[in-house]
Amino acid sequence: MVERRNLHYVVLICLALLTVIAFSCQNNQSNKEKVIGKATIEKQGDLGEILKNNKLTVLAENSATSYFIYRGHKMGLEYEILNEFAKELGVKLEIKVVKDLDNIIENLNDGEGDIIACNYTVTKERKSKIDFTIPIMRTSQVLVQRKPEDWRTRRKSDWKKDVIQDPAELSRKTIHVWKNSSYYDRLVNLQDELGDTIIIEPLDGNVIPEDVIEMVSEGFIDFTVTDENVASINKRYFQNIDVDLELSVKQRIAFGVRKQSPLLRKKLNAWLEDFMKTSTFNYIKYKYLNNSSNVSKSKSDYSSISGTKISPYDQTIKVIAGKYNWDWRLIAALIYQESKFKLGLQSWAGAYGLMQFMPTVGPTFGVYPDSPPTVQIDGGIRKIVKNYNEWESIPDSIQRVKFTFATYNAGIGHVLDAQRLAKKYGKDPLVWDDNVEIYIKNLSNPKYYHDPVCYYGYMRGSETYNYVRSIFIRYTEYKTAFPTEI
Incomplete structure (x- = not known):
């Protein structure tokens, strides 16, 4: 009887393990269906956490006063103010567009962002739930x-x-x-x-x-x-x-912060007091409140407010990216980072076109300075797919894409150097975030690029570090501003 009972327990345990494994496999399969899946939302902390993560996350509305995208370029009165603040902190600014403002305080307090920026009026009821900065303007x-x-x-x-x-x-x-x-x-x-x-x-x-x-x-x-x-x-x-x-009467418009973020509020208040006395602040206000050309941009077909387009090349990007099962908005984010969608752009180093091919690389993919947009985009995506296939050792699809983009920017040799450094210094060589990216950034330091594990020497590592981060921040913003994939 005891043996039978034990056998019964073993069977139950095996069934439970099989259920967990099946569930895990199902999740992994769904994650691989399309490059690239949803990123996990991490709870945000106070100023120290923002500096540690090198990222300030703003919850905004899609409007001319708050934030919008025009031809792939980020704009908006409050966006430009907070972008200057992010520069002061030395961190990247990430915008999360909130589709339903009824939930924006809950979103903030749940840690989905650090600051509310949506032309938010200070009221007694709101102050009971969140804190506000000093007013950035007063309006009736x-x-x-x-x-x-x-x-x-x-x-x-x-x-x-x-x-x-x-x-x-x-x-x-x-x-x-x-x-x-x-x-x-x-x-x-x-x-x-x-x-x-x-x-x-x-x-x-x-x-x-x-x-x-x-x-x-x-x-x-x-x-x-x-x-x-x-x-x-x-x-x-x-x-x-x-x-x-x-x-x-005139009411106060201010930025909202969590009550659990007193250091962020103190720092932002001190910075705003000085910044609002500058010509930069006055220019930003004039640009959005008095300059009619920016109103036209916000109403354009290429605006995230009233339009449905990121660039003139959206349809081409969608078709070609779809052929390779990539999210077209991710490719659009990379193209903006490379050329800001300027077809004839040429860099000081000789890189050309929408995808900024170097003269020694472009012809390999059939891309030349005078190639039409379709050829340039197709060649660029084929290059991205090639780089992606070079990183089949990276198990996580999102991390693998980040290695891919780093390779597109810096070449595989420097990324392999950073990977070997990460392993040497006890970091995970198969994870880009906070691991290999740290050592790509350090490849401008002789201590690291002279290390025996490095074969390719010096590079401006901060450029690649910021390149990958900027693309993924922009991709997150494109997904919320332009949610339709087809």
Whole structure:
């Protein structure tokens, strides 16, 4: 009986082990289906953790005031401010676009980012959940409404009589606003002040301000409320909207940080106090609040706000990347890093074209300086696939891609040197992040490139270190801004 019972336990244990192995295999198989899979979200810490990880992660909305992508280039008022702060810290800036602003505080407190940057008004309720920096600007809330159809043929003093000019005229009017915004709260208070009903239609947090303003401009809705700085940007594009009626006193716009990040908040506050006195800050504000060309960019087909394109070559990249089962946005991130999508670009070292082939390498893949974009992209992806196949010893697909891109940038010899150094100094030679990348960075130091395990000598290792990191940060941003793969 004992032997039978023991046998029963052994069978149960074996079945449990088989289940775990099967589950593990299933996960591994799904990870290999497409280059490249989802990265694991790590909880963020305070300033020390940011410096250690060499990365500042910002939770932003897809808008001209916060952050957007134009022809692959990152833009936005708050993005440019925080990019300067990241430079001050000496870390990379990563943007995570939050599709639903209703969850942005929860996202921050769950450690998915370090800072909220979404033209965020400081309110008492929000301050109970997160901390805020000193304000980067003060702005009032304004009513967004359409001008009369014939406004172009009439004097402003005349057609102004046909639009609402007093908050009291909002009684019984229907206004669409984000339900968890300070605009909604202001309209509720305004009802009490007027002693009459305003019909407030709540919008979800996945509707960006630009879209709601466009809905007013196109006549789908009659009114919305937004901040004056947002309205100023958009009225240059939607010229038939009127935004002159203020509905609130000046309110503070600031960056949000976790209550568990006091050192980050202190450092950012001290830096903002100095930075907001500089000509750089004034230029950034002018660029987005007063320069109409940037409004046009935010409304372009190549903008992540209203468009669906990263570059003029998207379709070509999609077709060719699909042929090799690579995510086209990852390839687009690499092309931007190489050439910023400039077809005729030539570097000081003689590298040419979209994929920046060296003259000794390009012809091997049938790519020449005057080759058309399709040939350049196809040759570049074939080169990437070749480099990827050279790293079949790397078990993790994401790490293998990072070795691939390092090889594309620096050549396989220098990457092998860094791999041997990593092994010598007790790091994992099969992992790029925080292991081999450390020693590729050190290959500009004689202590390392003169080491007997190094065969290829000196290189500017920081360039390759930053190259790989920049591509993957940009890829993460492209995935959130342009979620459709086909």
